[in-house]
Amino acid sequence: MEDTDFLVMRGIRKSFDSTQALKGVDFRARLGEVHAIVGENGAGKSTLMKILAGALPRDSGEILIDGEPVLINSPDSAHRLGIRAVYQEFSLVPHLSIAENILMGQIPTGRVKWWVDWKRVNESAEEKLAEIGFTGLDVRSQVSRLSVSYQQMVEIAKAAVTKPRIWILDEPSAVLSQEELNRLFDLIQKLKQESTLILYISHRLDEVFEVADRITVLKDGELMGTVRPEEADENQLIKMMVGRTLGEFYPSRQRQPGEDILVVENISHKGTFEDISFALARGEILGVFGLVGSGRSQVAKCIFGADLITSGQIRLGENILRLKSPHDAVQAGIALLTEDRKRDGLVMSCSICDNGSLATMDLVSRWSILDIRHRDARVQGKVQELNIHPPQINRLVQQLSGGNQQKVVLAKWLLAEAKVLILDEPTRGVDIATKVEIYHIISDLAERGVGILLISSELPEILGMSDRVLVMRQGHLVGEFPRAQASEESLLACAAGVIQ
C-alpha cells in the first residue's frame, strides 16, 4: 500500500511563536483521488498545505513525491514539482487582465523577446481556459472589475491551466455561488481523470461528502485518521474533529445576568449580513460562533460604528444609538477589540503607554493638554493588573510577544470602562498561559456587570466562556443555544448548515 502513495508527508512539525500548529503529521495521498482535509479552525489544515506548497517553511519532517524525497523551500520549487495551490487570499493582480494573470510569468512575445504579442496572449489564455472547460470569459477584462466569486474562479483557473500533479484547494467554495461551485466540481472531476491528486480543504461537510474520495481529519495539529465517505457520516466526522474535553481552563461562573443593556433589532449591512436581532444583558457573556465568512466580524464592526448599518436599530439601555463613527460608540460606552491586532488594534511603532491611553486621552487631559503623570499612572496600573511583561510603559508594542500585545489592547478598552465590550477573537495567536489569563479577565468583567459579546471561531472557547451562544451562517443568525444545550457538535452542525 505504502509504495502506491504518490505523496507522503512524514513527521511534519511546525510552530508559530509558542504554539505548535503541527505536531508531527504523517499524511499520504494517491494520484487520481480527491482527498479532503477537514478540521476545526486552528487544526493545522492550512498550515500543512502551505508547507506542501512551499509558502511556509517546516520545522522538521520530510516530503516524498513518487517515493523520492523532494526539497520544497519556496512556492517556486513547489511549482517545479507540479504542486499548485489556491488559497483563500487572492494572488491575482487586480489591475491586469484575466489573460495576463493566467499567463503570469510566461507572457508570449513576438520575434523580439521583450515585445508583448497581445493577440497571442489573449488567444493562448482563451485556449488554456477552454482546455479546462472555462469558456465564455472575456480574457481581456480587468480582474478588479469582476465579482469576488468570478475572481475566485480565475484564481482556480490560473492554477488549473498549469496541469498540476498536486492541486491544493484551500476553502475554494467560500465565495462561490452554486452554479460556479458545480463548475468547480466538473473541473475537479476532469483533472482527477487526468490523474491529478486534488487536496480539498473545506468547512462545508456536505461539499466534502459530495466531492471527496477520502477524508482526512486533523485536530490540534495531529492527524486523527483517514476515512472513506461511505464509511462515516457527518456526525461521526464532527466527533473526530472535536473529541476533546474541557478542563479547568475556563473560570467557573456564578453570575446572574441583569437587565438587557444592548438590544440589536433587525440590523442589516448590505452584502455581508441581514436581519440580525439579539439582546445582551448586563453581566452576560454572549458567544457568537460562525465559520469564516459568516459575517460575525461585520456585525461587531457595525455595532461599534466602524461600518454603518443599512437598516435596523441598535439600542444601548434606553437610548437608540445613531452611530456614525467609532467615536460615537466609544462615547456611548461600547468597545471593540478587533480580530487582528496588528492590522487595526495597535499602533506598533508607539509605546505601551500611547496605545493603552489611545481611547481615553480625553479623560486625562484638559483643553487637550495631557496630564502626563495621570495618564502614565493609569496605564501603569493596568499594566500591573494585567501582568503585562515587561511592565515598562515606554516599551514599544512591537517589541512585545503576541500575548502581551493582546493584553495592551485589552488594557486600552479596560481603561475606557465600557458598558458593552465586543471581543472579536480575543485569544487569536496567544499562548496558552495568556489565554487562561484573558479568560479570567473577561469573566471578572462580566461579574462587574459589563455586557460581553464574545466572537470566536474556537468552539471550546465559546462553550467554556459563554452563558448563551448565537450561531451565524452566511450573514444570517441561524441558531441560539442556552449554555446547557450547546455542544461542539450542535454548534458546528448549525454553523456548517447540517440539519440534525
Added chain:
Amino acid sequence: MNNPPVEKPTLFANIINSLRGFFLVKNAGWQVAGSSRRRWVDYAFMAAFVILLLVAASMSDVFFTQRNISNILRQIVTNGLISLGMLVVILTGGIDLSVGPVVAFADIVVSGMIQNENLPLPVAVLIALAVGGLAGAFNGFMISRFKLQPFIVTLATLGAIRGLVYVYSETPITPQDPSFRTIFGSPLLGPFTLSVLIMLVAFWLGSLFLNRTTAGRAILAIGGNEEAVRLAGINVRQHILLAYIISGLCAATAGVLLASRLGIAQPSVGAGFELDAIAACVIGGAVLGGGGGSVIGTFGGVIILGLIDNLLNLFNVQAYYQQIFKGLIILFAVLARRKEK
C-alpha cells in the same frame, strides 16, 4: 475595574506639570516615537555634528566669529520652521510638497501689505499667516475628506499656489519700512535675533504639542496605524487637517521672516524648499510614511544641513558641489537608519 478616579487637572497645574516634565523628566520632550532607546546612528549623527565643527574650526578662521555664527542661525530659520511643520505632516504618514510656494506667498503678501496697503506690521504678519494657514487647511481638507494621496494633493497645490503668488505680484516687492527688517533681524542676545528666537520657541512648542497634547499623540499614532486610531474612537480626519494647517502656518512664518531678512520679496523664492525640509526630517530620523520621528532629531537635521551650507560657502565650494554633498548626506542618513531584516 479599579482605575484611579478620573480627576480633571486644572489647566494651570497641567501647564506647570508640562513645563516641569519638559525640563526634568528624562527623554520627555524629545523622544517622540520610533525607538525607545538611542541607537548608534543617533550617536553617529551627534559625532558628525562635532566633526563638522572641528573641521570648520581647524580650517577656517572666520567660522567662529560672532558674525558667521549669527549668519548661520539666521539662515537656518527658514528651513527650521518649514521642517518643523513638515515633521508634523510626516508623522501622520503624509508629506507636504507645497511648502515652497506657501513661503513665497507669505513672503510676498506680508511685503505687499506693508508696502502697497500701508498696513501696520502686526496686521500684515497676521494676514500672511492666515494665508499660509488657509493653504494648509486646503491641503488637509482635500487629503482627509476625500482620502486623496498627500503626495498628489500637495503636488497640485505646489503648482497652483506658485501661480497665485505670481497673480498677486509678478515683480519683486521691496518694503521700505526699515522697522520690518530691524525688528526681526537685529541681535537681541549675542548672535540671537528675534527671528532665531521665534524658531527656537516654535521648536519648543512643537515638542510640547507632540508630547503633551492629545492632538499630538493622536497625530503620531495616525502615522503608525490610522485604522487603529479610528477604531479607538478618535477623529482621524480632524487631526490630519490640523497637521497640514500647522505645516502651512510654519511655512508662512518662515516666509515672513525670510522677507524681513532679505528685505525684498521675490515671487520666485522658495523653489526646492520642500526638499531641504524633507531632508532635515529624514536626517533627523523621521520615517516617510509615518511611524517615527522626533523634534530634536529634526532640529539636528536642520543644523547639520545649515552647517554644511555654511562651511562649503566659507571654503568657496561651488553650489553644484554643495548639492551633490547634501544628496550624499541624505542617502547616508537613510542607509544608516535602515532596519535590518
